[in-house]
Amino acid sequence: MGKVPAVADNSYLIGDTPQLTVRNDVDASVTELTVRGSWDTDLRHATIRALCGCLAEMPRTMIVDLADLADPHGDSAPTWQTARQYARSHCAETTLMVCAEGNAAEARRSAPQPPWTHYRRLDLRAELSSAGLARVVTRDACQAWGRPALANHAVFIMSELVTNAVLHTGTKMVASVSVRGRRLHLAVRDGTGTPPRLVRANGTPLSRGTGLRLVRAASHAWGALPCRDGKVVWATVDGGAG
Numbered sequence: 001m002g003k004v005p006a007v008a009d010n011s012y013l014i015g016d017t018p019q020l021t022v023r024n025d026v027d028a029s030v031t032e033l034t035v036r037g038s039w040d041t042d043l044r045h046a047t048i049r050a051l052c053g054c055l056a057e058m059p060r061t062m063i064v065d066l067a068d069l070a071d072p073h074g075d076s077a078p079t080w081q082t083a084r085q086y087a088r089s090h091c092a093e094t095t096l097m098v099c100a101e102g103n104a105a106e107a108r109r110s111a112p113q114p115p116w117t118h119y120r121r122l123d124l125r126a127e128l129s130s131a132g133l134a135r136v137v138t139r140d141a142c143q144a145w146g147r148p149a150l151a152n153h154a155v156f157i158m159s160e161l162v163t164n165a166v167l168h169t170g171t172k173m174v175a176s177v178s179v180r181g182r183r184l185h186l187a188v189r190d191g192t193g194t195p196p197r198l199v200r201a202n203g204t205p206l207s208r209g210t211g212l213r214l215v216r217a218a219s220h221a222w223g224a225l226p227c228r229d230g231k232v233v234w235a236t237v238d239g240g241a242g
Helices: 041-056 076-091 102-108 130-144 146-167 210-218
Strands: 011-013 018-024 030-035 061-063 094-098 117-122 173-180 183-190 223-226 230-238
Touching: 011 041, 018 041, 030 041, 030 102, 030 173, 030 223, 041 061, 041 076, 041 223, 061 076, 061 102, 076 094, 094 102, 102 173, 130 173, 130 183, 146 173, 146 183, 146 210, 210 230
Parallel strands: 011 223, 018 223, 030 061, 061 094
Antiparallel strands: 018 030, 117 173, 173 183, 183 230, 223 230
């Protein structure tokens, strides 16, 4: 993996490429990264970026599937060694499993169940009123889990994620909130694969893209990952020692 590159901001918008496929299961808190093709400098850089984005979401289990990777001389080994070190030092709650020779399926079966003690989810329709329902669930969860200081930030972020999904996807959604280590994790899964994008501000308070820029400002980290039937847009809020 080499030295983990500095990230310009806290946004991690990860999508599929011909050589990299990501599948996030927010309910099970498992993210799988499949790497295929011949290992070279370009693939190494792309893999590092994907790994950083996947680990920032703080999955309980991160599986890297190398069954289709052509690396006869083992040149990718330092990348996986450094990835494990990075996960241990920055994502203490995440188990990183690097799988070769087709054993990714066994890794999926061995993922922790249930992944998190504190977890709530809500099925939502593509209606603006859904943001209100998600706000109530998020605030109640913060109170129930002894994290009232995070409630205002979490409620705002969840509201923006749901509203953005309603306006730009028009599909059913699943909103979820969980405690992952010291952070509160917020996510909205929708039925489209098109990732969100930040739009440059044009100087007016209500300019297009303002919501996601505010999510970025209010979050410890945020981003998007492909899932089986669409994508997950997520954000984390730092809860201090926990």
